[in-house]
Amino acid sequence: MCLGDHGYGNAEVKLLVENNDLQKKINVEFFIDPGLRITVRRIEITGNRLTQDLVLRHGIEQMEGSWISKKHIQEGKEYMMREGYAENVEVANKPVLGKEDQVDVIYKIEEQRTAQFSGGIAYSASERLMFN
Numbered sequence: 324m325c326l327g328d329h330g331y332g333n334a335e336v337k338l339l340v341e342n343n344d345l346q347k348k349i350n351v352e353f354f355i356d357p358g359l360r361i362t363v364r365r366i367e368i369t370g371n372r373l374t375q376d377l378v379l380r381h382g383i384e385q386m387e388g389s390w391i392s393k394k395h396i397q398e399g400k401e402y403m404m405r406e407g408y409a410e411n412v413e414v415a416n417k418p419v420l421g422k423e424d425q426v427d428v429i430y431k432i433e434e435q436r437t438a439q440f441s442g443g444i445a446y447s448a449s450e451r452l453m454f455n
Contacts, residue, residue: 328392365428379432383395383430399430409434413431414428
């Protein structure tokens with residue numbers, strides 16, 4: 324189980340190491356402090372000038388008002404790249420002022436050109452005027 328996929332975005336692992344020189348053994352204990360469960364207050368998408376937010380949000384499994392899931396956030400990023408909506412996607416979790424248990428998830432995208440049109444005209448003595 325990954326704590327980051329179940330709302331625990333700030334989990335910490337602490338080690339306690341005891342060295343027993345007489346028995347030539349080392350005892351290692353792990354303490355996991357899950358911290359507070361984090362809720363996503365808002366999802367923001369910036370950098371999209373051509374693609375509507377609704378289209379991009381369609382592939383984001385992370386929902387506003389639910390526990391944060393690093394897996395769902397990563398899958399949303401991969402969706403935008405895979406479907407050709409963006410060349411690059413950066414994701415940041417911005418803490419909400421005054422709320423220790425809430426963040427805003429911000430997807431900053433560089434849109435990919437979805438349609439291109441090109442053409443050309445050339446002239447040569449043997450072929451005369453050519454179009455492409």
